[in-house]
Amino acid sequence: MTTSLLQLNCITKSYGNLVANSEISLNIYAGSIHALLGENGAGKSTLVNIIYGLVIPDSGEIWWEGQQVGIHSPVKARELGIGIVFQHFALFSALTILENIALGIDYRGSMGSLEKLVQEIIVGYKLEVVDLHQRVSELSVGEKQRVEIIRCLMQQPKLLILDEPTSVLTPREVAQLFETLEILKNQGCAIIVIGHKLDEIKAVCETATIIRKGKWIAECCLKETNTNELAEMMIGNRIAEIREKKRDGRKNVVLQFNYHGAVDFSKKEKKGLNYSHQLQLKSGMITGLVGIAGNGQDQLMSYLSGEVTGEKESIQYWNGQKKSASSSQAYQGDFIGELGIIERKKQGIVFVPTERLGRSAVMQMNLMENAFFGVSDAKKYCHYGLMDEQKISELSENIVEQYNVHPSNKEGSISHLSGGNLQKYIVGRAMLQDPKVLLISNPTWGVDISSATFIRNRLIQLRDSGAAILIASEDLDEIFAVCDEMVVIKKNQLSDVQPIENVSIKQIAMMMVS
Known part of the structure; x- marks a missing residue:
């Protein structure tokens, strides 16, 4: 019988009256990809934090390569060969990619030799990375994740733990990540994946452990278990349906992006992003903004929200509480490009960023x-x-x-x-x-199926109340579930807006890469 690389026996951890993990047992084998599934708050994070030495269990045993061990710190975990990529990245925004990698590993050579080693990792594991001398603050969430993965791979882990690795990735980026995981698996590395996208879990993982409310529920072979069965084991009941999208014909423009030239998002770096096409957000409509990470969607959302300001006439806003000075004239809206995020928030423009x-x-x-x-x-x-x-x-x-x-x-x-x-x-x-206008990036990032359905239904409910909503998301299934129309952003260029029923996922994917 094959010996487990990692074996957990009856792990229990409590915080006061809350039992986060109750007698959970788990076996992980070298050269395998194992999913750890459960709804939000089920105890997944506590369990992997115990494996990585961030949390000490109240009771239970940890065995590593056939030997009982105590993992009392992340230093000990790394010594054993355990690496982890957390959902929230531990990167210094002001430093470059290479500097962040150097800080995260025990390396005593020159930066030049380190760069060569990093490039070997990038090529060997088919990781697509931008300039290693680029600052982390300029990276998209997907790009930051790849930096964290590279930093882990530099330590040649025997066990790699990934927490929600595909939550904010495009289908193309997901495929690239899975290719990297397959290479690691074939080299004998064990991988634990925490996730809620069950189709993706089934595509890359072989087995899964399900926990609910801190307790072990089941271990199953994913080839023999469908997504509905997995979801019901995770939640304990059937998942609610997405509400039907009803339209009442209201299409008044609430927010309009008028800019057709270069938008300077970073005065220090003197970098401009060139946007074309007019973008209109309308009351009672949900617009989806889709694109591969790093194509300007984060900057555009910051610009629309007021995190970054620009020319006054670049953004026009029709505040429903205002009226024209002359009763005989229609209200023409206000130009708010110079207003910051606090002033825009006061006027009903609310922003939820990815981070x-x-x-x-x-x-x-x-x-x-x-x-x-x-x-x-x-x-x-x-x-x-x-x-x-x-x-x-x-x-x-x-x-x-x-x-x-x-x-x-x-x-x-x-x-x-x-x-x-x-x-x-x-x-x-x-x-x-x-809000009169809701700008939201990746609204269901890292939430379980039941919670994702709940949030999406609330977005539709807010839309039905008359709000204008812009969703920036790499999750095309999410875009099709809730949006009335969509626009693709590629290299800072906006496509024409398309009604969602006029396009397919395949067509959008082609628009994102062609």
């Missing part, structure tokens, strides 16, 4: 403080210039209840939330502001 930490939430703050951090009208939640804790607490509790967030400690920092619960909290906070 949860840093841009959407502050790790050191608790749930209530993070709720206040994202409100559109801060004065509404203040009393004599100070935070009104009762009102903010009520807002936070509404988010938790209405968006099915499961915090381990409502008074603790938001860092205690799992990735999926954090995403639901951030999306819920934005939607409860009753």
Whole structure:
């Protein structure tokens, strides 16, 4: 009988009254790809943190290559040959790709020789990477993930753990990642994949362990188990359906991007991005913005939201609360290209970026403080210039209840939330502001199937109330599930807007790469 590379026996971990892992056992073999599945808050992150030495279990045994071991720190895990790519990347934005790789490994040679080694990894594992001397702050989420994978592979791991590796990747990037994983598998590396996209899990993994509410539920062969069976084991019941998209004919333009020239998004770097075509967001419509990572969608969302400002007439906004000075004249809208994100938020333009930490939430703050951090009208939640804790607490509790967030400690920092619960909290906070325009990137990144369906239905509900919504997503299934129309962005150029029923996934994929 083949000996396990990694064996967990009856692992248990509690936080106060919350049992995150209850007597979970797991076997991982060299040269295999194993999925770890469960809904948000099921205990997946706690379990892999135990494997990587970030969390010490209360009880249970860990065996590595036939020997019982204690993994009391990430240093010990790396010594054993365990590498991990977290859902939230540990990269320094101000440093280059190469500098980040150097900081993450024990390497004492020159930067020139390190660059040669990195290039060998890139070629050997078929990883597509931009200039190694480019700053991490300029990278897309997908590109940052590849940097983390390279950094792990530099340590020649025997076990590689990937947390939600395909959440923000395009189909092409997913295929490239799977090719890399297949190379690693054939070299004898064991791989654990945490994910919620079950079709992709079945395509790349051989076996899966399902945990629910901290308990082991089943281990199954993925060739013999369909996605519905997997989903029901993860959730414990049947998944709700996406609501039917109903249209009532409202197509008033709410936000219009007028720019046809170069947009300077980085004054320090003096880099301009050239956009063409006019983009209109309409009330009661969901528009999908799709493109391969790094083609300008992140910068465009920042520009529309006011994170980055530009020429006044580049963005036109029809605020429903305003009227023309002359009753005989139709309201022509306001030019708001010079307004920052705070002023735009006050006028009802709400933005949810892909990056949860840093841009959407502050790790050191608790749930209530993070709720206040994202409100559109801060004065509404203040009393004599100070935070009104009762009102903010009520807002936070509404988010938790209405968006099915499961915090381990409502008074603790938001860092205690799992990735999926954090995403639901951030999306819920934005939607409860009753936005006139919602700009949202990858709304269901890292959430389970049930939660993804819930969020998508809430987006449709918000659309039906008259909001204009722009979704930037690499998940084409998501675009087709909720959007009324779509536009492709490639090399900072916007295509013509197409009704979603007039295009296929294959056509969009071709537009993204052709």
